[in-house]
């Protein structure tokens with residue numbers, strides 16, 4: 001299992017968002033997580049990379065309790081993709097991706113080669129030296145996907161990766177994620193509130209409702 005949640009609860013003040021949640025994602029699995037606005041999808045993702053802390057329960061990533069890992073160790077195991085792309089405006093596409101490798105202390109040449117390989121794979125070989133503002137939304141998200149893969153994570157968490165994209169581009173990005181899941185052997189948990197996209201992709205999905213997570 002790459003993710004295990006066992007009886008995880010999280011409240012913000014009096015607002016109980018997750019209650020005794022059980023959830024698993026197997027190694028090398030691709031799954032969607034859906035739920036109405038405010039149901040707790042982002043909360044669940046933030047708990048996984050410890051942007052916020054649970055109130056109770058166990059969370060294991062790649063077999064290890066995340067409370068017992070240093071945050072940088074935990075984050076090295078995962079890549080994250082956001083709705084808003086989160087690219088550095090003053091850095092080029094290539095720099096945005098390469099910077100994700102700096103923390104690992106790998107040789108620069110190795111990081112450069114891997115960044116170029118991934119950017120080529122996502123279709124941006126001709127845009128390496130462009131700045132994010134010079135790209136379409138879909139191209140910016142492709143950059144963010146390449147960045148998320150740079151450190152060869154076990155897991156990609158994608159929080160509404162298509163939230164800022166039109167339907168056609170959304171489908172392209174989800175298809176790309178699915179292909180990379182297979183090619184790179186990485187597990188993926190993708191949040192979307194688009195039922196239509198989930199149906200088009202025909203993949204396993206989970207739903208958050210009333211503080212619980214159910215497999216569909």
Ligand SMILES: Nc1ncnc2c1ncn2[C@@H]1O[C@H](COP(=O)(O)OP(=O)(O)OP(=O)(O)O)[C@@H](O)[C@H]1O
Pocket residue numbers: 012015017035036037038039040041042043044193
């Ligand atoms: N830092 C916070 N402080 C207080 N309440 C919060 C905080 N973050 C989230 N909430 C509340 O917790 C609930 C779940 O929020 P969350 O962002 O996880 O939902 P979501 O399913 O991701 O929603 P959306 O689809 O709209 O992004 C909402 O009612 C939200 O208002």
